[in-house]
Amino acid sequence: MSGGSPVATGDPSGVSGATIAVYSVKGGVGKTTFAANMAWCSAHVSGHPTLLWDLDAAGGSGFLYGLEPRGSRPAEDVFSRERSPERLIQKTAYPRIDLLPADESIRSLDAHLTAIGKKRRLAKLTGALAQDYARVILDCPPVINELSAQIVRAADLIIVPLPPSPLSSRALDLVVREIAGNTRRHPPILPVLSMLDMRRTLHREVKAQHPNWPCVPYASAIEQCAVQHKPVGEIASQSPAARAFANLWAAIEKKLAERRG
Numbered sequence: 001m002s003g004g005s006p007v008a009t010g011d012p013s014g015v016s017g018a019t020i021a022v023y024s025v026k027g028g029v030g031k032t033t034f035a036a037n038m039a040w041c042s043a044h045v046s047g048h049p050t051l052l053w054d055l056d057a058a059g060g061s062g063f064l065y066g067l068e069p070r071g072s073r074p075a076e077d078v079f080s081r082e083r084s085p086e087r088l089i090q091k092t093a094y095p096r097i098d099l100l101p102a103d104e105s106i107r108s109l110d111a112h113l114t115a116i117g118k119k120r121r122l123a124k125l126t127g128a129l130a131q132d133y134a135r136v137i138l139d140c141p142p143v144i145n146e147l148s149a150q151i152v153r154a155a156d157l158i159i160v161p162l163p164p165s166p167l168s169s170r171a172l173d174l175v176v177r178e179i180a181g182n183t184r185r186h187p188p189i190l191p192v193l194s195m196l197d198m199r200r201t202l203h204r205e206v207k208a209q210h211p212n213w214p215c216v217p218y219a220s221a222i223e224q225c226a227v228q229h230k231p232v233g234e235i236a237s238q239s240p241a242a243r244a245f246a247n248l249w250a251a252i253e254k255k256l257a258e259r260r261g
């Protein structure tokens with residue numbers, strides 16, 4: 001568990017807390033979309049008290065939940081001044097889903113983390129948050145730096161969204177190399193095909209090459225998340241996209257259970 005996370009309070013399943021990072025070295029691959037929708041599945045499907053932690057200065061996760069950072073509460077202070085994250089956490093419109101929003105201050109986080117020199121600062125924070133949240137989901141920026149190294153140390157599982165392309169395997173190799181290079185025992189990595197369009201030959205070929213990777217379809221219901229500021233489960237609960245996210249969530253919980261087993 002992240003930083004030796006204790007058992008989460010209020011979690012109906014009684015299992016201990018886990019940190020799930022949605023990470024890639026690339027932007028625009030679906031990280032924020034996955035993170036926001038996985039948080040909804042965690043709370044809604046599994047009934048977990050869930051924290052969605054936006055670590056990207058672009059602030060996409062908050063946007064998808066219709067939330068803006070409140071006032072002048074620099075997100076970066078949580079790291080550099082050891083300020084408690086609790087005062088930054090916002091309630092979303094949905095039960096059991098809270099948000100720790102990003103803001104512009106996060107842009108300097110990497111330099112601060114390097115200067116502080118505490119390699120497990122993020123892992124300690126997620127470990128402490130696991131007392132209140134059964135699942136902490138990290139929406140990560142597309143970087144290879146001290147922050148990504150800390151993310152790898154904090155995570156119990158890393159989800160890597162990969163748009164179907166002959167470059168998918170190479171992109172995954174790059175991520176795996178980065179993750180493996182940062183720690184002796186890195187967390188399991190779950191590659192997921194993102195924006196899959198089975199009308200396209202290339203996408204069908206990539207899917208056939210990786211039959212065991214979970215996949216999320218290219219879907220207008222998913223595009224609508226950013227328009228309506230709601231997760232897919234709220235917009236189109238019976239859609240193939242909602243089912244795909246529910247299946248992905250089941251795969252995540254299975255991986256976490258295997259890790260414990």
Ligand SMILES: Nc1ncnc2c1ncn2[C@@H]1O[C@H](COP(=O)(O)OP(=O)(O)O)[C@@H](O)[C@H]1O
Binds near residue numbers: 027030195218219226
């Ligand atoms: N499965 C999908 N179907 C349709 N649009 C998608 C899908 N996944 C992501 N998008 C869109 O692609 C863009 C990039 O997604 P985003 O989650 O912000 O990527 P990242 O966080 O990796 O930069 C967004 O406009 C998002 O709405």
Ligand SMILES: [Mg+2]
Binds near residue numbers: 058
């Ligand atoms: Mg993003």
